[in-house]
Amino acid sequence: MASEQVTQKAIRGGEFIIRESEASEVFIPEEFSEEQLMIAQTCTDFLKAEIWPRLDELDSAKSPELITALMDKAGELGLLGIAVPEEYGGFGMSFNTSMLVTERTGAGHSFSVALSAHTGIGTLPIVYYGNEAQKSKYLPRLASGEWKSAYCLTEPDSGSDANSGKTRAVLSADGGHYVINGQKMWITNGGFADLFIVFAKIADENGKPDKNLSAFIVEKTFGGITMNEPEHKMGIKGSDTRQIFFNDCHVPVENLLSERGNGFKIAVNILNIGRIKLAAAALGGAKKVLDEAIGYANERKQFGVSIASFGAIKYKIAEMAARIFASESAAYRAGQDIDNLIETLKASGVPDAEAKLKALEEFAIECAVMKVHGSEVLDYVADEGVQIYGGMGYSADAPMDRAYRDSRINRIFEGTNEINRLLTVDMLLKRAMKGQLDLMGPALAVSKEILSIPNFGAEEEEGLFAAEKKIIRNLKKAVLMVSGAAVQKFMASLSDEQEVIMDIADMGIEVYVAESVLLRVEKLTGKLGADAVQIQRDMARLYIYEAVERVGKSGKSAITSFAETDELRVMLMGLKRFTKADPVNLKNLRRKIAEYFINENQYLLPGR
Numbered sequence: 229m230a231s232e233q234v235t236q237k238a239i240r241g242g243e244f245i246i247r248e249s250e251a252s253e254v255f256i257p258e259e260f261s262e263e264q265l266m267i268a269q270t271c272t273d274f275l276k277a278e279i280w281p282r283l284d285e286l287d288s289a290k291s292p293e294l295i296t297a298l299m300d301k302a303g304e305l306g307l308l309g310i311a312v313p314e315e316y317g318g319f320g321m322s323f324n325t326s327m328l329v330t331e332r333t334g335a336g337h338s339f340s341v342a343l344s345a346h347t348g349i350g351t352l353p354i355v356y357y358g359n360e361a362q363k364s365k366y367l368p369r370l371a372s373g374e375w376k377s378a379y380c381l382t383e384p385d386s387g388s389d390a391n392s393g394k395t396r397a398v399l400s401a402d403g404g405h406y407v408i409n410g411q412k413m414w415i416t417n418g419g420f421a422d423l424f425i426v427f428a429k430i431a432d433e434n435g436k437p438d439k440n441l442s443a444f445i446v447e448k449t450f451g452g453i454t455m456n457e458p459e460h461k462m463g464i465k466g467s468d469t470r471q472i473f474f475n476d477c478h479v480p481v482e483n484l485l486s487e488r489g490n491g492f493k494i495a496v497n498i499l500n501i502g503r504i505k506l507a508a509a510a511l512g513g514a515k516k517v518l519d520e521a522i523g524y525a526n527e528r529k530q531f532g533v534s535i536a537s538f539g540a541i542k543y544k545i546a547e548m549a550a551r552i553f554a555s556e557s558a559a560y561r562a563g564q565d566i567d568n569l570i571e572t573l574k575a576s577g578v579p580d581a582e583a584k585l586k587a588l589e590e591f592a593i594e595c596a597v598m599k600v601h602g603s604e605v606l607d608y609v610a611d612e613g614v615q616i617y618g619g620m621g622y623s624a625d626a627p628m629d630r631a632y633r634d635s636r637i638n639r640i641f642e643g644t645n646e647i648n649r650l651l652t653v654d655m656l657l658k659r660a661m662k663g664q665l666d667l668m669g670p671a672l673a674v675s676k677e678i679l680s681i682p683n684f685g686a687e688e689e690e691g692l693f694a695a696e697k698k699i700i701r702n703l704k705k706a707v708l709m710v711s712g713a714a715v716q717k718f719m720a721s722l723s724d725e726q727e728v729i730m731d732i733a734d735m736g737i738e739v740y741v742a743e744s745v746l747l748r749v750e751k752l753t754g755k756l757g758a759d760a761v762q763i764q765r766d767m768a769r770l771y772i773y774e775a776v777e778r779v780g781k782s783g784k785s786a787i788t789s790f791a792e793t794d795e796l797r798v799m800l801m802g803l804k805r806f807t808k809a810d811p812v813n814l815k816n817l818r819r820k821i822a823e824y825f826i827n828e829n830q831y832l833l834p835g836r
Contacts, residue, residue, distance in 0.1 A: 238572065239565060242593040242656050244740050245707055246670045248700075251751035254744070255324065255564030257556060258752055264325050267310075271332035274305060279336045283630065286338050286466030292420040292458075295342050295466060296376065303373020307333070308347055312355060313580070316367035323570065323584070324563040327508045331559075334512025337634050338466025345416040345467075346370070348505055349498050350377030353425045353443060356581045357486040357494055362445060366423065378421035380412040380446075380472055381495055388647045391441055391492045395428040395474065398435075405478040406430070406444065408452075411471065418455055418470030422448050426474070427491045441491030445483040452477030463633030500588045502642040504566075504595040507559045507602025510638055511552065514609040517631045518548050518831045521613040524620075526829055535616075536826045539819070544612045546818035549825055550767040550774075553833075555598075555605045558744035562594040593655050596648040597737050603638035603645060610635040649733035650726060656736070657715065657722075671712030674705045678802030692758060693750050696772050699809050700743045703779050706806035707735045710786050713799060717790045731786035735779045742775040763824045763834060770817045773809055780807035 239249060260268070278298055279286075286294060302308055311326045312318025321329075326347075333340050351370045354362055369375040386393040395410025408428050415424075424446040429437035446453075456471040486494060522545060525536035535541050566587045573583035588595070614621035614628045621628040639645045660667040691697075711732045718725055749768040752761045783803045791799050825831055 238568065240665065241565075241591040242659055242665055244594075244743060245656065245704055245736060246665065246667060248697075249743065249747060251747045251754065254561045254747045254751065256748045256751050257560050258755070260328065264328055267321075267325065268328050268332045270305060271307065271329055272335075274302065274307065275333065275336050279339050283337055283466075287630070289466060292468045295339065295468065296420045298339055299342060299346065299376060300373050302343060303371075307343070308351075308373045309371030311347065311352065312367050312371040313363075316363055317371040318367065323567045323587075324560060327505065327560065327563040330505045330508040331512040331556075334509030335516035337513075337630060338464045340509055340512070341464050341467040341637075342417055344502075344505060344509060345379065346377050348502055349379035350417065350421070350423070350425060352501055353379075353485060353494055353498055354445065356497070356585050357443070357490075358445075361482065362485070366445065370423070375422035376417055376420055377423045377425065378415050378417040378472075379498075380415055380418075380424050380426045382414050383411060384413055388643060390427070390495055393427060393429065393441060395426070396437060397428040397430045397442065397444065397479070399430070399481070400478070403481070405480055406484065408444065408446070408474045408477040408479055410474050412474075413471045414459070415455075415470050415472050416467055418472050419458060419468040424448070424453075424472070425485070426479075427495060428474075430488055438489050440489040440493075441495065442488050443485040443491035443494045444479050445485055446474075446477065446479050447483075450477055450479055461637075463630070463636055465633075497585055497588055499642055500592045500595045503599035503648065504559065504562060506638060506642050507555065507598035508563075510602035510606035510635075511556050511559060513631070513635065514548070514552050514555075514606045515831050517606075517609050517613040517628070518545070518552060518825075520627050520631075521545065521548070521616045522825055522828075522830055525616055526826060528618075536822075539815075541616060542819050542822035542826070544616055545825060546767075546770065546821040548609045548612055549821055549831055550770045551605045551608060552831065553764065553767045554741050554745040554771040555602050557748040558741040559598050559602060561744045561747070562591060562598055565594065566591050593652055594740065596643075596652045596655070597740050599642055600645045600648050600652075600733075601737055601741055603635075603641075606635045606638060646726075646730065649730045649737075652733045652736060653711070653729045654723070656711075667708070667711070671708040674708045674802075675712060677705070678709060678798060678805065692753065693746060695810065696746050696769065699772055699776060700739065700746060702806040702808070703735075703739045703742065703776065706779055706783050706803055707732065707739055709799065709802050709806065710735065710783050713795075714786065714790060725789070728786050728789050731782040731789070734782040735786075738775040738779050738782075742772045745771050760834065763821060766817050766821050769812065770814065770821065773812050773814065776807050776809045780804075783807065 239247060278301055306319060307329065309318030310321045310329050314320040330344060333343055354366050370377055381390055383393045383395065395408065395412065397406040397408045400407055408426060410428060426444045426446045427441045428444065430442050431437045452475045454473045454475065459469040461469060525541050525545065526534055528535045569587035569590055570583045573586055574580060578586065610631045614632050617626055617628045620626045623629065656665065656667065659665040714722060714728050714732065722729065745768045749761060749764050752764060780803060787796065787799045787803060
């Protein structure tokens with residue numbers, strides 16, 4: 229699939245801020261092949277048969293036997309080996325296929341957490357960094373589900389600052405083992421894992437630790453591993469989360485993963501995967517919530533009519549649908565960009581695992597963007613789902629209770645959303661300083677533009693999406709204006725201005741998602757015609773026009789944080805110019821969107 233989608237002019241990670249993409253360059257979910265859709269349907273059928281009927285049982289389980297049995301069944305269906313190369317017992321599917329599987333299984337609540345931890349952070353470090361012996365020994369067992377895995381990075385005093393971990397590994401006197409001592413916490417699958425990816429700093433004979441972490445493949449049978457009882461959590465109660473203690477755990481030297489001191493790089497790159505996969509999982513959860521909310525709104529009667537007929541409920545359904553549609557557009561656009569670069573690198577002779585790592589590193593910005601957006605869309609949808617259910621939404625006997633509680637962790641998983649916002653801007657600026665992205669040229673051009681007199685007599689573009697394309701171009705200018713001014717104002721101390729950085733990140737996130745949904749609808753229109761995609765276009769227009777408001781709000785917050793007097797006045801004028809859009813009857817847009825899905829009684833797009 230990926231080879232068919234190679235772009236005409238490959239885009240670089242983060243380049244969306246300064247480059248206008250064409251619809252022909254992006255992948256849209258409507259282009260998934262029959263094979264990919266069959267795999268996705270297998271996931272949905274599995275949830276219907278095995279997971280959804282057992283959600284209460286999973287959440288109340290006192291031991292991990294049920295979730296391990298369900299993981300075994302998922303293994304029998306091949307769902308644990310989607311991203312594992314064929315030569316090691318997996319299917320070796322494309323990155324976007326693994327994203328699709330993650331989305332569909334993302335509606336599985338606690339089970340999806342266990343599944344994602346195993347197939348993602350518990351398996352992929354070996355896929356990408358393991359040597360041939362390690363891959364041959366462990367990957368077939370992980371792909372089949374014979375062995376379950378966990379990822380041990382976080383410690384009581386090292387969360388976001390992962391490289392500050394205190395777990396130590398010391399080479400034994402005979403040189404045959406590393407002896408690991410330390411404590412890990414919040415370890416998903418910890419209670420039943422057969423294999424742990426453990427991060428520790430190797431210390432010399434004097435006890436001085438390395439600067440950077442190393443990574444180890446640790447079998448449970450090595451001994452010296454104990455754990456607390458499962459954590460009592462707000463949500464995802466059915467996932468097994470533990471503190472793990474390593475007490476003189478002897479790990480053979482051949483189980484060092486990659487090279488000494490390379491653990492932090494492994495952790496960062498695996499988190500890139502986890503971030504964008506989390507966005508996909510959030511999509512699956514959000515779609516399930518919206519389906520249930522629409523169904524309930526149709527069934528629930530007040531004042532003698534279905535509450536789905538009320539404008540306030542239509543508002544919520546339309547907003548939920550539009551945000552899901554937009555986030556989905558951006559997630560699979562980014563996923564295919566990763567696939568395309570993998571294929572390009574492999575064609576140039578780069579080995580498969582190295583190509584995948586380089587591609588994920590290249591699009592780390594987009595991975596962080598999607599982690600934030602996807603998790604916050606799910607939070608919004610779950611919250612509004614509770615509201616549509618009303619009093620029943622607050623009852624533990626109705627589905628919104630679990631959806632609401634389970635959604636909350638996603639803004640913390642895989643690096644908090646605050647960390648990811650800071651990283652988004654930090655990575656952009658670092659790439660600019662290295663000459664990998666030309667941000668300064670476009671930013672200077674924008675700064676000159678805001679001092680010029682607008683050309684009110686200029687001819688407007690024509691075309692079905694001309695107005696929306698102009699909006700996206702201007703929103704990019706707003707990001708460049710604010711970020712360029714912030715860099716000039718604070719220089720090296722910008723990292724201390726986290727509020728400003730997060731405002732800029734929010735502007736960039738909205739630009740990426742708004743552009744993605746526009747490109748999706750434009751491409752779909754070219755394939756099917758405008759009449760066939762009217763609902764999709766309405767959702768895109770709703771999202772884009774609201775993105776203008778969100779970019780304007782974040783931009784104003786940032787500007788007023790550091791600009792004064794004439795600079796403040798000029799920048800606010802520029803922001804107003806770049807966040808200008810012709811008025812749209814958003815009420816009518818929302819009603820059209822909502823009524824379509826209310827009639828379908830689910831979130832089901834035309835032609836799907």
